[in-house]
Amino acid sequence: MLELQTSYTFSGVPYLTYDVLEDYAEKLVADFAPERLRKPGQLDVDRLIEFYIGLSVEYHRICYDRKVLGMTAFNDGCIDVANEQTGMPESLPVREGTIVIDTSLSAKRNLPRLRFTMVHEGAGHWLLHRKAFSTENAFGPAGIYENQYLAAKEGRYDYSRSKKEKTDIDRMERQADFLAAAVLMPRPALREVYRDFFKFYYDKPRRIVRGTSVLDDCYAVQLPEYTANIFNVSKRAALIRLEKLTAIVDKGWPRHCR
DSSP states (O other): OOOOOOOBOTTSOBOOOHHHHHHHHHHHHHHHOTHHHHSOOOOOHHHIIIIIIOOEEEEEOBOOSSOEEEEEESSSEEEEEEOTTTOOEEEEEEOTTEEEEEGGGGSGGGHHHHHHHHHIIIIIIIHHOTTTTOTTOTTOOOOGGGOTTEEEEETTOSSOOOOOOOSHHHHHHHHHHHHHHHHHSOHHHHHHHHHHHHHHTTOOOOOEEETSOHHHHHHHHHHHHHHHHHHTOOHHHHHHHHHHTTSEEETTOOGGGO
16 A cells, blocks of 8 residues: 655644645555546445555444544544434444444445545545544644544535635645545546546537536536546535536636636
């Protein structure tokens, strides 16, 4: 398995640009499933997490004030889950290297969110943020929900658009989101999807600019749906991935960014 080579803050959070994360994601996919790097398709997430990265996955009803879809245990500890018989909260021991997934994602309709959450936790947090949550890190973040050993993904978003990073936790969540999207939808394969989409409509591949024409507005809706079906991700995750790569932009997008 490929380790990320980078520098870190005093609190153990890596300094990472989007270009570095893109490059790391492509190297991971090339090492794990090289056919998925350039041939669009669904990545085998279970095999990636359990056999390539070497993590364990458990399903429980996670109990916290805000909806949480997944958690990563960097050290041995406990989390609060709902008892399957009574529904009452109880403490569950978890071991280092365990990803806990909320049982709500086990429904078939939630498979795209399940896949994103697993890669967010396993490829994102585990590969990027072990230093931050190490018990030897005196400057490490307090973690989410006051668990020093634990990172968690809240269920409000598939893949956050927000650029605000007020805390180390915000920064790590953003990094994990971006890496998960880049692993599930690697750039070389996504380029093929982009070309095929325009080829289907007998059009030349180009940047889609919302608000400039009815055609572009239709493309801006259809391309994320087309992409989501191929990679088995949510439409929202596909849309934001395309936006971050500036394949889809809004009218008035700054000229200096073009």
